[in-house]
Amino acid sequence: MSRDGAAGGATVxxxxxxxxxxxxxxxxxxxxxxxxxxxxxxxxxxxxxxxLVQAWNGLALLMGPAGDLAQHLLLGxxxxxxxxxxxxxxxxxAGVVAEVLAAVVEFAFLGSPVGPLLLVAAVLxxxxxxxxxxxxxxRRFGWGVFAVSGLLGAAxxxxxxxxxxxxxxxxxxxxxxxxxxxxxxVLGGLLARVLVRAVVRTGVVENYAIGRAGGLR
Amino acid sequence: MSAxxxxxxVPSPLARRDPTVKLALLTxxxxxxxxxxxxxxxxxxxxxxxxxxxxxxxxPARTLLLxxxxxxxxxxxxxxxxxxxxxxxxxxxxxxxVVTREGLALGVALAxxxxxxxVLALGFVLSTDGVALMTSLHQHARLGxxxxxxxxxxxxxxxxxxxxxxxxxxxHAVRAPLRRDGRPAxxxxxxxxxxxxxxxxxLxxxxxxxxxxxxxxxxxAPRTTWRPVPLTxxxxxxxxxxxxxxxxxxxxxxxxxxxxGPGTLTR
Numbered sequence: 001m002s003r004d005g006a007a008g009g010a011t012v013x014x015x016x017x018x019x020x021x022x023x024x025x026x027x028x029x030x031x032x033x034x035x036x037x038x039x040x041x042x043x044x045x046x047x048x049x050x051x052l053v054q055a056w057n058g059l060a061l062l063m064g065p066a067g068d069l070a071q072h073l074l075l076g077x078x079x080x081x082x083x084x085x086x087x088x089x090x091x092x093x094a095g096v097v098a099e100v101l102a103a104v105v106e107f108a109f110l111g112s113p114v115g116p117l118l119l120v121a122a123v124l125x126x127x128x129x130x131x132x133x134x135x136x137x138x139r140r141f142g143w144g145v146f147a148v149s150g151l152l153g154a155a156x157x158x159x160x161x162x163x164x165x166x167x168x169x170x171x172x173x174x175x176x177x178x179x180x181x182x183x184x185x186v187l188g189g190l191l192a193r194v195l196v197r198a199v200v201r202t203g204v205v206e207n208y209a210i211g212r213a214g215g216l217r
Numbered sequence: 218m219s220a221x222x223x224x225x226x227v228p229s230p231l232a233r234r235d236p237t238v239k240l241a242l243l244t245x246x247x248x249x250x251x252x253x254x255x256x257x258x259x260x261x262x263x264x265x266x267x268x269x270x271x272x273x274x275x276x277p278a279r280t281l282l283l284x285x286x287x288x289x290x291x292x293x294x295x296x297x298x299x300x301x302x303x304x305x306x307x308x309x310x311x312x313x314x315v316v317t318r319e320g321l322a323l324g325v326a327l328a329x330x331x332x333x334x335x336v337l338a339l340g341f342v343l344s345t346d347g348v349a350l351m352t353s354l355h356q357h358a359r360l361g362x363x364x365x366x367x368x369x370x371x372x373x374x375x376x377x378x379x380x381x382x383x384x385x386x387x388x389h390a391v392r393a394p395l396r397r398d399g400r401p402a403x404x405x406x407x408x409x410x411x412x413x414x415x416x417x418x419x420l421x422x423x424x425x426x427x428x429x430x431x432x433x434x435x436x437x438a439p440r441t442t443w444r445p446v447p448l449t450x451x452x453x454x455x456x457x458x459x460x461x462x463x464x465x466x467x468x469x470x471x472x473x474x475x476x477x478g479p480g481t482l483t484r
Contacts, residue, residue: 031427032435041416043375044378044419046375047415053287108240111339115337115338117244170303171304
């Protein structure tokens with residue numbers, strides 16, 4: 001914990017952004033608990049991705065150019081954090097915030113060579129993954145909603161990735177789209193629900209919106 | 218896995234510059250590079266960036282070389298796939314594989330861009346401490362205190378994560394089935410179990426952290442900053458040192474007729 005940061009000092013930052021007045025915080029503002037949970041998800045997934053990328057790099061070297069394609073199969077894994085965050089916190093923008101924080105951890109702390117433009121991808125992934133939940137007003141968390149979440153998350157970010165990586169005009173365009181959307185549906189959608197269910201069973205999210213709602217319903 | 222994922226920041230000229238300024242420059246150059254799609258311009262920029270990063274971070278050649286491995290591998294993949302999968306003037310053919318001139322040019326352009334952004338991101342990470350970054354963003358980019366401290370808490374957690382990982386790994390190894398030579402069999406299933414354990418432990422820790430932060434009244438009143446980091450003339454020099462060569466290379470490239478934009482993709 002960063003205790004030294006709280007000590008008295010010289011300047012007061014100009015904007016006390018987002019600070020609530022005395023008394024209970026308005027329901028619109030995020031509870032610090034929810035914010036930290038989303039950060040924690042970002043950190044754990046950032047760390048797991050980092051470990052995955054270490055393993056992945058070796059494999060990609062071995063596979064040569066085929067690695068470029070095989071990478072699409074794992075894309076869904078990058079979408080996982082958004083639906084998990086939405087399902088637990090059940091607040092608007094939870095998915096986007098979770099993706100963005102995971103991206104910040106990845107590039108600013110863990111040094112992903114993709115750089116800050118990872119944030120653009122993160123916003124798109126988060127928005128795509130969150131849209132189905134938002135449409136149900138964060139009330140329905142069945143397999144279908146999770147599947148659509150993974151599918152949209154993958155589809156939305158695809159067009160940005162395609163621009164960034166120059167896939168337009170390649171012969172493989174349709175194949176890439178197909179692989180990524182499929183991966184998003186399975187790894188970024190259905191797997192997210194499996195994971196959330198497992199987390200709920202451990203009891204650690206009892207004090208969050210998902211616990212109050214009595215689990216994944 | 219025992220190695221820390223966080224790089225140690227060593228003192229260097231670039232490490233003394235403000236993190237917000239570095240981040241803004243990195244973002245700007247990445248955005249500009251996104252729009253450049255000829256092979257020569259990004260390659261020249263990469264050369265300049267490599268020299269700049271090497272000088273400004275004083276990183277040993279070995280560090281730079283090793284850090285290059287992941288994105289060089291990625292760039293090579295991009296190069297080959299583009300060279301093989303685009304229609305255009307035939308350069309070479311071997312069986313079903315056809316290399317076109319357009320594909321090769323675009324492949325080189327994208328590979329060079331990957332290298333450029335990769336080496337700049339490397340320079341950023343080598344010279345920027347996570348805590349300094351968040352402090353600077355709080356101060357200069359007006360990032361709210363609650364977000365700042367939540368991310369800082371996450372950063373501390375990340376620092377401890379390799380240790381936590383080892384601990385969980387050992388705990389799992391105790392119960393793992395043994396191989397013939399008597400050592401525990403640690404397969405993918407085992408690793409998934411460790412990752413899940415890490416997630417659950419971290420979630421629980423996060424809840425306690427949030428309570429600790431809240432009990433200290435975080436976010437209720439305007440905060441003061443301990444050791445504020447001022448923007449200095451050095452930061453202005455850094456901005457010029459990055460933007461001037463960038464503008465010069467783009468202008469020269471345009472004057473020579475080499476510069477090309479995203480239109481190349483659909484050609």
